[in-house]
Amino acid sequence: MIKAIPKRNRRYGVDGVGEASSSSSSQDHQRRLPNLSESSLFFKDDDLVGIEDGKKQLLDWLTDKEESQRTVISVVGMGGSGKTTLVAQAYNSQILKRQFDCYAWITVSQTYVVNDLLRSMIKEFYGGAKEAIPMDLSSMSYRELIEMITDFLRLKRYVIVFDDVWSSNLWRDIHVSLLDEGLGSWVILTTPNEEIASSSFGVKSYVHYIKLLGVTDAWNLFCMKAFSSNPNRCCPQHLKTLAQDLVAKCKGLPLAIVALGGVMPSKYLELEWRKIYNSLSWELSNNPGLEVVKTILLLSFNDLPYRLNCCFLYCCLFPEDYKIKRKRLIRLWMAEGFIEKVRGRTPEEVAESYLMELICRSMLQVVMRNELGRPKNYKMHDLMRELAISTSETEKFCVIYDG
Ligand SMILES: Nc1ncnc2c1ncn2[C@@H]1O[C@H](COP(=O)(O)OP(=O)(O)O)[C@@H](O)[C@H]1O
Ligand SMILES: [Mg+2]
Known part of the structure; x- marks a missing residue:
């Protein structure tokens, strides 16, 4: 049985469907949108490394x-x-x-x-x-x-x-x-x-x-995600050392690399990269019990634009490995009031952009596409879902009872 905790809308500031938001994170989100090329959504064979x-x-x-x-x-x-x-x-x-x-x-x-x-x-x-x-x-x-x-x-x-x-x-x-x-x-x-x-x-x-990724494959995968909008997906010279240190923290684990890489396209300044690096180092040394991958997934959750938090957490209400249909998810988000009003765009378009961002950040995976290559069904990786469930509980967003 699934029991959503009432009042969550107020807690998450989503009461009043479609109310215009002036939060800085929302502006942040809008600032990012043009940067995400739709083609980066589609998981192509050449996005795989070391396989x-x-x-x-x-x-x-x-x-x-x-x-x-x-x-x-x-x-x-x-x-x-x-x-x-x-x-x-x-x-x-x-x-x-x-x-x-x-x-x-x-x-x-x-x-x-x-x-x-x-x-x-x-x-x-x-x-x-x-x-x-x-x-x-x-x-x-x-x-x-x-x-x-x-x-x-x-x-x-x-x-x-x-x-x-x-x-x-x-x-x-x-x-x-x-x-x-x-x-x-x-x-x-x-x-x-x-x-x-x-x-x-x-x-x-x-x-x-399964062999974990070697240094070169890990680096290439990270660059594909973190610099998806750069020519040849190359790392700018001034970020190289920092980026290599970040990749090393993922210990060759693909999910950790794509999640961390997915956080970076919104960061333009070396300062922002250093902040991520410091916070990851701090978490890893102060929380040695937590697996590296979970620490990185948590970091990518904490980096989500405000409006996307509840959209992401909401997905854990579906059973494990459930194929979530795009249209259904969009309607559910809209009904919950998670979609902000953006001038000149329909709520569906805004919801699509949220989906796109969650996929670019590897927080949702595409499992099926239609004939045109457009994502049709999504899935949450089980580790990502575990994170969403525990965060939902602590944040009193929702609770899932099994059985
Ligand atoms: N060889 C690879 N190259 C690029 N990305 C990969 C590779 N293997 C896994 N990934 C990424 O890591 C994520 C998790 O991989 P997955 O196969 O679901 O792991 P597992 O089944 O072991 O839990 C995938 O969604 C994909 O984004
Ligand atoms: Mg699996």
């Missing part, structure tokens, strides 16, 4: 013609290290598409309901094969769902991804549905938990450990 070796390793396994047993690959790495990104790259590659009869991508998350996972598998497999999805899925029992999947997979070579596995029970719960017909099918798991990755699945298995 080739990992992708090659996965594809070498997946396309191994000698392999006839059903085999498991576990991709293991801490939150924000790029597991989902790497596996998605291999999964979507054209080489793979030619090798298998059917595919499924299942996001598992920390809490899951087995029958819901089985239903998602049916939808993915049937949908991918352009077969009609049975109407009565919701009333089917565990056994019926399993039968439906095994019937579908008979004599098919498949690849299935279970993204973000936190429980060692998952394999026990679903493996009976995954037929092994000696055709060389693959099951890929991503997990932050090394024990799960190296557990015995009772079948042949491989483990791929």
Whole structure:
């Protein structure tokens, strides 16, 4: 059950839908807008760094013609290290598409309901094969769902991804549905938990450990985000030393790098950069218990323009890994009164600019785009959502009760 705390509008200064705001942070926000080029939203392959070796390793396994047993690959790495990104790259590659009869991508998350996972598998497999999805899925029992999947997979070579596995029970719960017909099918798991990755699945298995980014890749990724509007996305000479010191603090973790990089385009002066550097150093040395990535995510939250705070926090009300539809989110923000009135622009346009800013700051991720490349669905990274939930609670913005 989700319970939004009343009076939050007053607390966040959003009472009176569309009231003009004269806060300095709002002006700040307007000042930034023209700087964000729309094209920087779209996550292109060339925005990825250091992914080739990992992708090659996965594809070498997946396309191994000698392999006839059903085999498991576990991709293991801490939150924000790029597991989902790497596996998605291999999964979507054209080489793979030619090798298998059917595919499924299942996001598992920390809490899951087995029958819901089985239903998602049916939808993915049937949908991918352009077969009609049975109407009565919701009333089917565990056994019926399993039968439906095994019937579908008979004599098919498949690849299935279970993204973000936190429980060692998952394999026990679903493996009976995954037929092994000696055709060389693959099951890929991503997990932050090394024990799960190296557990015995009772079948042949491989483990791929995510490598954190090396100095050059980390630097290139940071520059892509921080200097997205500069020619060649290059770092100006006078900021170079400071920028390199900042990147070093991210310890090669992609999520930390993109979040920190996303904060910087609004900073023009060396003074502003130094302020960020000092505050990050202070937090890291005074809060040694807090992981580096969480410290950086908190910094990027604290740097948000005032109006975007509640828009960001609001997104944690959606369940973990939920695909949030753009139009729906915009309407909800408008109904809550989070969108300020800007002369000459419709509330939808202003809301779009908020979305764009949250994406440029990597606080929301684009999961799907329409034919024109325009973002359609968004997701909050689970670490980002954890931050939003805990901040929402302390700030008395909203509380989420599980169960
Ligand atoms: N190789 C990479 N190159 C560029 N950015 C990356 C790379 N890997 C991850 N990222 C960035 O880090 C974010 C978190 O990565 P993700 O794959 O979701 O991590 P995980 O699944 O391990 O938690 C992504 O949204 C993306 O912005
Ligand atoms: Mg992930």
